[in-house]
Amino acid sequence: MATISGSHVKRITQVNRALPVEFLAQSKVIRWRSADGLEIEGLLTLPFNYQSEKKYPLLLMIHGGPPGVFQQNFIGGVNPISPYFIATSASHDYAILRCNVRGSTGYGENFRTAICYDLGGKDFDDLMAGVDHIIDIGIADPERLGIMGWSFGGYLTAWSLSQTDRFKAASVGAGISDFVSFAGTTDCTEFMPLYCGGEFWDKLSIYHTRSPICHVNKFSTPTLIQHGEKDVRVPIGQAHQLYHALKQRNVRLSAPLFPMPAM
Template sequence: MKAMRRLAWLWVVLLAGAGLAGANSIDKILTYKSVGGVEASPDGRWVAFTAAAADLDENAMNSDVWVIELQTGRSYQLTRGAKRDNDPKWSPDGRRLAFLSDRGGKVNLWLISPDGGEAEAATKFEKMSVASYEWLPDGSGFVFTAADPATPEEEKRKKDKNDPILVDKEFKFARLYQFKLGDKEPAKLTKEDYHVASFDVSPDGKWVAFSAQPTPKVPDFTRSDVKVLELSTGTVRSVVARAGQDTAPRFSPDGQWLAFVSSFGRNDWTGNSNLWVVKPDGSGLRNLSELFDESVGGFGGGGHRWSVDGQWIYFTAGQGVSDRLFRIQVASGRSEAVTDHDRMKVCHDYDFGPKGSVLLALSDPHTPAEVYRLDANAGLRKLTSVNASFENTAPTTELLRYRSPDGFDLEGLVVKPRNYEKGKRYPLLVIVHGGPAGVFNYAFTPRRGAYPVHAFAEQGYVIFLPNPRGSGNYGEKFRQANFKDWGYGDYRDIMQGVDELIQQGVADPERMGEMGWSYGGYMTSWIVTQTDRFKAVSMGAGLSNLISMYGVTDIPEFSEAYFGGPPWQDMQG
């Protein structure tokens, strides 16, 4: 956090030659709260959500739980402190709210009343941290995941400072546990050595569906399978076992189906992930979203929910610069956008509210993130004001559309100072996103990673945020268009956007800078070998040598997905 702040200040000092003041100072930007974790109570009275902001004293992101009382419209902060309180979930009777917190050291489950008061620890684990959890349907306790705690031998080695890291050895597997309120210790449910990535408890409380991968290593997400566990016996059986990613299973309301995200047997990192359904006995396997040309739930999938009647499955997905809420009909596979209200916005999270309403965390470039209620008749209504201090402070963001000579429709965001004067040329900063399957979307984002975009605009810069070929949110073909082509087509896409802004009279060709993080850093190092048009550049966490990266990274499979194999197989690729 402090490193990002220093980098942001460095850019402003080097390029602007002055410190910051006003509505978009760096200190102000770091107080912006990202909103998520939207969770409606079963009785429809309350909505819980989380708001997270930077804590410079702790050098960390701090999050707190907030609550909305729907009948009165009152919203208020429920938890406070310097630690992270997140992932709120209502008890089945709606009387208590559970959440995860690292107050006290390890991450444990805590309980609090929506009316306020002191939170109480539901679990008091001293050697392991809860990673994810679900209430048991009868409210008697939880099913949760936690990584293996350190063994006595490992603790002794650490105490003796004899603690080398053994690569690909001594994995800490995430396992399933069951914990009953009032107990001191949980019951371990999965004892085999595989890593539980996600899970769901059946509506009748008899089964747990989960996805498991061979190890916690990042590349093994492409080798995950779906299993079910019977809580009464501990018996585990396979439901979907095949190559590729099969993850995030969720039971239908009647418990007869599982919806999950799958890469359809592919081990690559670049293709679409689809929404599938299957019965818990493994029959009826079907791809619902085969005709939907984008990854369901984004990279890694998840976040899908069954409708109350089990006829639809809701999910979020990128669509150009927007991230929207969609639903797909289980019987037909027909998909549709739920509302036009998010057409040029970003849906950060959602849940179902009372009387058929939908609760949404939304933002757009000029409107900070808040929680809204969408009703069929009443339309969209804002419920919170946690980012009120950011209202009417944003610079102007416009969408630039242009077409590449080889036929790709391209987009990028152009951020202009609030006092922008048409006809005047401005110094231009180009920021390249990471990924390369990242995307610059229409979220309210004062800080894009390490870069304080709103602060740059306040200092009189125009900022160009291109989505060149290889970016996400534009379908599988576009996402794979930079295969064996990093630095060629994507570079031309970026520079064509720059030329468009110069031709429009927006950018001053004599005053341009460029920066990027990760893959954006790679493009920065590439750009300086191709042109001298930029007066200054900054490479952040960049990949300056793809061959050495393959040898030292923990995700060499990522490089193989983009370049067709290890570098020694095709040194020119």
């Protein structure tokens, strides 16, 4: 509780009293320019015992949606749009970058709809520019980069692996790998026509060209595939397809399945 002037603050709850904030890593809002000059915002969580003279491994975390959004909130739990343990990672000396790329909520209608008909386009550029920025300001070691995401974030993770080999490891969580089979099996039947400009029988080219499965010959990054067996939004077949394709490519893999819906 605070006075209107903000000159006096009084604590009236005991929520998370056993976890003092000094035991959590610092997170801060950062901004950078994407490839086309547009300003992109995100959150950078520094390693718990951060030292400015050191360079750290960087984890790039991608939210679901697409219209999810990372916010400045408690990092000690699990966020539904990106169910990864941020505070735990920071305590193990990782820096964590969470990007609100084009398609995210909270930046206006034009920003949110900017990826329609361009999935894996400018949103991917926003991600890579964010990673470049953290390297350029001396925090991230370019030889120790990881990438992870869930749901649509899983899609962007898989897509990124088809476009670059800069990451040393990846986690694809409940990700879309094949737009055509996804369109015919998801419970969210309006998703693909909205973002691809029509049904797959009318827009087959974009369904194919923006599906990670169609670029699996470019994958080389060791990959962890995670998926819930009862997921109705992104059905388990998406994980099966990616797993079998990468196995044929002899990509280093791990693929645990969970007997519950994905988050």
